[in-house]
Amino acid sequence: MESRRLGWRLVELTCTSVGQILRPGWVVPEHPRLSPAEEGRFPHVQRRTIESFIATLATHSQVSLATEHEQEELFERVRDYLATRQETGHGEFDRPLTTIALRSVVSLEDKP
Numbered sequence: 575m576e577s578r579r580l581g582w583r584l585v586e587l588t589c590t591s592v593g594q595i596l597r598p599g600w601v602v603p604e605h606p607r608l609s610p611a612e613e614g615r616f617p618h619v620q621r622r623t624i625e626s627f628i629a630t631l632a633t634h635s636q637v638s639l640a641t642e643h644e645q646e647e648l649f650e651r652v653r654d655y656l657a658t659r660q661e662t663g664h665g666e667f668d669r670p671l672t673t674i675a676l677r678s679v680v681s682l683e684d685k686p
Contacts, residue, residue, distance in 0.1 A: 587651045588631060590640040602678045609679040616675070619668040624656045627669060 602611035622630065628649050631637050637645055656662040 584652065584655070587655055588634075588637070588648060590636050590644055590648060602676050607681045609681070611676045611678045614675045614677070616673040617670065618673065619670050621666050622669045623666055624653055624662065627656065627662075628652060630669075 602608065620630075631649070631652065632645070637648060640648070661667055
């Protein structure tokens with residue numbers, strides 16, 4: 575539960591005028607030749623320090639497209655927040671990630 579609160583707080587802190595890093599769910603468009611989409615979720619982690627976490631944030635389009643001033647403010651907010659957290663403030667920590675894969679099979683036959 576603590577990790578979930580940390581994640582949602584980071585979503586709030588990383589918003590820019592360009593948008594949020596967290597995206598809403600993706601969908602496969604309906605088409606007569608596509609089967610219903612199947613979803614797979616694959617949890618994993620990345621080892622990070624505060625600085626490597628901020629370097630990762632800098633690669634996200636919502637951050638890289640923001641003004642330099644806005645980027646610096648965002649990095650300062652995130653750095654300050656992570657430094658005060660017991661689980662992230664000292665050395666390396668695990669950044670939880672979930673890869674979501676959507677799959678739909680194309681039929682070679684026309685459906686009526």
